[in-house]
Amino acid sequence: MKNYNVKKNTICPLRKSLRRILLYRGSLLRLQTLGVKRVYSYTLGKETGVSAEQVRKDFSVYRIKGNQRGGYHVDKLIADLESIFYHNGSQNIIIMGRGNIGSSLANYSNFIQRKINIVASFDIDPSKQRLRSEIPVYTLDRLGEVVKRFEVKTAIIAVPDIAAQEVCKQLVELGVEGIINFAPVILKVPSHIIINNVNLSDEIESVIYCVSQPGPLST
Amino acid sequence: MKNYNVKKNTICPLRKSLRRILLYRGSLLRLQTLGVKRVYSYTLGKETGVSAEQVRKDFSVYRIKGNQRGGYHVDKLIADLESIFYHNGSQNIIIMGRGNIGSSLANYSNFIQRKINIVASFDIDPSKQRLRSEIPVYTLDRLGEVVKRFEVKTAIIAVPDIAAQEVCKQLVELGVEGIINFAPVILKVPSHIIINNVNLSDEIESVIYCVSQPGPLST
DNA sequence: TTTTTATAGTTATATTTTTCACATATAATG
DNA sequence: CATTATATGTGAAAAATATAACTATAAAAA
Ligand SMILES: NC(=O)c1ccc[n+]([C@@H]2O[C@H](COP(=O)([O-])OP(=O)(O)OC[C@H]3O[C@@H](n4cnc5c(N)ncnc54)[C@H](O)[C@@H]3O)[C@@H](O)[C@H]2O)c1
Ligand SMILES: NC(=O)c1ccc[n+]([C@@H]2O[C@H](COP(=O)([O-])OP(=O)(O)OC[C@H]3O[C@@H](n4cnc5c(N)ncnc54)[C@H](O)[C@@H]3O)[C@@H](O)[C@H]2O)c1
Numbered sequence: 001m002k003n004y005n006v007k008k009n010t011i012c013p014l015r016k017s018l019r020r021i022l023l024y025r026g027s028l029l030r031l032q033t034l035g036v037k038r039v040y041s042y043t044l045g046k047e048t049g050v051s052a053e054q055v056r057k058d059f060s061v062y063r064i065k066g067n068q069r070g071g072y073h074v075d076k077l078i079a080d081l082e083s084i085f086y087h088n089g090s091q092n093i094i095i096m097g098r099g100n101i102g103s104s105l106a107n108y109s110n111f112i113q114r115k116i117n118i119v120a121s122f123d124i125d126p127s128k129q130r131l132r133s134e135i136p137v138y139t140l141d142r143l144g145e146v147v148k149r150f151e152v153k154t155a156i157i158a159v160p161d162i163a164a165q166e167v168c169k170q171l172v173e174l175g176v177e178g179i180i181n182f183a184p185v186i187l188k189v190p191s192h193i194i195i196n197n198v199n200l201s202d203e204i205e206s207v208i209y210c211v212s213q214p215g216p217l218s219t
Numbered sequence: 220m221k222n223y224n225v226k227k228n229t230i231c232p233l234r235k236s237l238r239r240i241l242l243y244r245g246s247l248l249r250l251q252t253l254g255v256k257r258v259y260s261y262t263l264g265k266e267t268g269v270s271a272e273q274v275r276k277d278f279s280v281y282r283i284k285g286n287q288r289g290g291y292h293v294d295k296l297i298a299d300l301e302s303i304f305y306h307n308g309s310q311n312i313i314i315m316g317r318g319n320i321g322s323s324l325a326n327y328s329n330f331i332q333r334k335i336n337i338v339a340s341f342d343i344d345p346s347k348q349r350l351r352s353e354i355p356v357y358t359l360d361r362l363g364e365v366v367k368r369f370e371v372k373t374a375i376i377a378v379p380d381i382a383a384q385e386v387c388k389q390l391v392e393l394g395v396e397g398i399i400n401f402a403p404v405i406l407k408v409p410s411h412i413i414i415n416n417v418n419l420s421d422e423i424e425s426v427i428y429c430v431s432q433p434g435p436l437s438t
Numbered sequence: 439t440t441t442t443t444a445t446a447g448t449t450a451t452a453t454t455t456t457t458c459a460c461a462t463a464t465a466a467t468g
Numbered sequence: 469c470a471t472t473a474t475a476t477g478t479g480a481a482a483a484a485t486a487t488a489a490c491t492a493t494a495a496a497a498a
Pocket of ligand 2: 104105106107108315316317318319320321341342343344347359376377378379380382386401402403418419420
């Protein structure tokens with residue numbers, strides 16, 4: 001109850017906890033395919049790199065119950081975790097920019113398991129449309145139509161940095177509410193829009209930093 | 220001084236703060252190419268989506284000084300920020316797996332600006348070696364040689380989930396100390412190894428979750 | 439030169455997140 | 469069926485992180 005205190009994280013409360021919930025689910029889905037029937041907070045923690053206490057605490061926040069002594073049933077736990085997401089079935093999403101990153105994502109076949117359903121991608125470069133792929137590549141003039149037809153609420157921006165803000169603007173105008181942004185640019189959007197910036201350079205550099213630090217190893 | 224308290228984050232202290240330092244640097248590099256000479260905490264905050272207080276606080280932690288009233292000189296600030304990283308020049312890194320993600324990263328030309336220097340990539344599939352690219356693709360038998368010659372301390376894992384642990388093991392045995400891991404698997408490594416898991420499914424899903432939440436919008 | 443003012447730098451406070459500790463429940467065991 | 473061992477669930481404490489409030493300083497203005 002106390003934990004639902006909301007001052008800052010108004011839009012997406014309990015961020016950290018939620019991120020771990022996603023991790024747990026990923027792990028559980030893998031365990032499920034391996035035929036595992038039951039897990040303990042300790043098991044799951046080890047699997048996801050989180051402490052057992054943290055796992056239980058996260059579940060506690062979302063009122064997810066296990067069996068005191070018997071751990072958690074994998075199938076039930078997955079169902080419970082998924083009930084946290086308002087997934088009424090899969091969510092339809094689109095990819096803006098069918099270059100390197102855009103194509104990587106479009107080619108990835110495991111999103112389906114996670115109920116992420118990529119319905120289309122868009123590119124200004126007409127040559128990209130010739131890609132013979134599961135996921136169609138359209139030019140931007142069909143954006144409105146697709147967003148409407150598939151009720152797209154979430155989009156991925158994988159266009160060059162310089163084009164990101166303009167693409168973002170178009171998406172927002174069409175009613176898109178959530179954006180995963182790979183361009184290293186802070187997008188200007190109305191406050192109710194959810195932006196998740198994924199900065200791959202930073203991801204790499206933060207490791208380089210840690211590694212090149214003298215740290216506790218050198219004397 | 221107080222902030223250097225280290226209990227948990229022993230290996231990589233000041234995580235959050237450091238991540239923002241990377242953001243600031245990215246922004247500053249962009250501003251620099253635009254010819255901007257001077258920034259204020261407020262400017263930089265807006266540019267990176269961080270509050271001005273937070274910007275100043277972060278600088279304070281790392282003892283970075285500006286001019287009281289005159290803000291910060293872009294060139295000097297970049298130099299100061301970079302001095303935090305023990306970048307003695309660029310760091311040589313390698314990519315394991317030249318598939319979708321591996322190739323995206325290999326094709327990205329802006330890493331140089333960030334002093335990230337990708338020297339080679341590796342793939343078991345011999346057909347990948349025919350890629351005519353800036354960054355060579357080798358088979359795994361040359362891994363030891365390359366790691367040694369370029370003093371590689373950091374590697375990117377972009378191989379299928381099932382191969383990730385084995386590849387990781389080889390890297391660690393050759394002396395690699397930091398890994399950016401795109402496979403949705405928790406790698407088992409000795410405690411001194413730095414792992415940064417980048418889970419693209421989770422990045423997407425966390426937005427989908429926020430968007431599909433009823434939230435403060437619906438009455 | 440003195441005053442004003444905008445901005446950096448710092449200390450204090452508030453919030454969030456993690457860890458700890460232990461009471462509580464229940465599956466397994468004899 | 470009672471006992472016991474083992475996990476869960478949670479409230480309280482600790483740690484980490486963010487915000488806010490305040491002070492100091494240097495540039496600009498008067
Ligand atoms: N590739 C990487 O490893 C990497 C690393 C860090 C950051 N990024 C960032 O991710 C983003 C995408 O990178 P990438 O390597 O995939 O780029 P890319 O150049 O390979 O692809 C960009 C695609 O967007 C298309 N495009 C351009 N303007 C458009 C518009 N207005 N609408 C729709 N499509 C448009 C282009 O035709 C191209 O196909 C960039 O902002 C880049 O800075 C990429
Ligand atoms: N592509 C995406 O959008 C996406 C999204 C989420 C997660 N991931 C994860 O990222 C990882 C890479 O994804 P991808 O789409 O680039 O895969 P991919 O199949 O396109 O590429 C993997 C490459 O690794 C090579 N490989 C296989 N075993 C190897 C080994 N032992 N040593 C060296 N190379 C080896 C393969 O030949 C292939 O070229 C996977 O673990 C995947 O689950 C990818």
